[in-house]
Amino acid sequence: MTISQAVANVCKVSGMTNSRLITSNNSIESKEIYLLGTDCVIKSQVSLAAYTSYRVGGPAEWCVAPRNLEALQASIQFAKTHELPVTILGAGSNLLVSDCGIPGLVVVTRHLRHSHFDLETGQLTVAAGDPIPSLAWQIAERGWQGFEWAVGIPGTIGGAVVMNAGAHNSSIADILVSAQVLLPDGSLETLTREQLSYSYRTSILQGSDRIVTQATFQLQPGANPTEVLAATKQHKEHRLNTQPYHLPSCGSVFRNPKPHAAGWLIEQTGLKGYQIGKAQVALRHANFIVNCGGASASDIFNLIHHVQHQVQQRWSIPLEPEVKMLGEFQAA
Structure with a gap:
């Protein structure tokens, strides 16, 4: 298996x-x-x-x-x-x-949810299926700080732990204490942040047969809930104002090839608005590819490859997809 x-x-x-x-x-x-x-x-x-x-x-x-x-x-x-x-x-x-x-x-796994707030330690243990945006609001309502940046990430805790999800110069690695994983032999193991070998948008869990079941985060309780909610709302509004959440997408398509931003490279290559079938490089943010209605997975896949090819030709910089592709694909 x-x-x-x-x-x-x-x-x-x-x-x-x-x-x-x-x-x-x-x-x-x-x-x-x-x-x-x-x-x-x-x-x-x-x-x-x-x-x-x-x-x-x-x-x-x-x-x-x-x-x-x-x-x-x-x-x-x-x-x-x-x-x-x-x-x-x-x-x-x-x-x-x-x-x-x-x-x-x-x-x-999106229906697998539970969370435990430890008031003494300021630690939050949460199941892998819990959605990040709603969790961010729950944390803010308690006056706990440290998760405000994550409110705009449309994923679950498990995926965020695996890929070291991040935004606004913060990431999961900054607050993770440990992650519980299922091993191939059926046993459970707890891995510390150091053992996960985090780097930009990756961990040792990517490509691994170990599966995240839950994670524990270190947060800072005791703040004014109104202030934490305001900060969380500001992060959410920034996402809505700068990224095309009005159309189906996967979020950022490519990892940023530091020191460059993938969106800037794509925009400077003249690809904003470029379309294959019903898949389009978003006009609001060039590191998004959106489904304009009726797109196929092949449309999106071929557009990803077109963007990679064009940026490579213009800048000699390879763009590495952040989006995970599952199943069989064939380039046009």
Whole structure:
């Protein structure tokens, strides 16, 4: 069983599937599989367009959206039993799914949520499926500082920990204490910030078969909630005023090739507004590619490659995608 972590998270395996829905040779027949001891249903051929912020993507061969750890554990055991590759999705906000879809089992973790505020230590422990924007507002309402910058990041905690999400010169690495991960043998391990080897928009978890289940952050309680809310609102307004959130996108498409900004390089190359099919380099911010309505994943993929080629020709600077691509793609 291989695991692809797009934005995500799980826990140790347990439980078994309903055996009457599995054939004697261990192959899968049913279009719906009920996992024993849970309220969880694995469905076949589920469109993933609704699960990505781009609103594109083909079907998952199998898809499940567990609402608790027990259901999640059973889902992972199901994949292990049937030797299915696993792809784990959170908010699907930093993701481009192929029009061909994704083979194996896609586990949608956005319904897995819990949080614990420790008043004595100022630490917050939160599940990997919790959405970042709503969490930022909850933290601000308590008068806790340190997470205001994250309010405009449209993802989940799991994905943010994996990719070291950041904004406004701050990042997850600045506040992370530890992350709990699931190992391939089913055991859980707690990794410190130092062990995650964070750097710009990356960690050792990227490309790894370890999966984030929860994370603990060090924040600063005791501030005036009104002031923290005002700072959070300011960060949110800045995002809305400078980035094209009125159209489906994945957020920033390319990593900034420091000391340059990817958006500036793209704009100076004359690509603002350039379009392939219904995919367009955003007019408001050139490091965004937006779905103008009816775009395919192939439109977006080909536009990404066109931008890379043009910037490389003009500046001799390679642009590395920040967006994670899942499934099969073929350049035009």
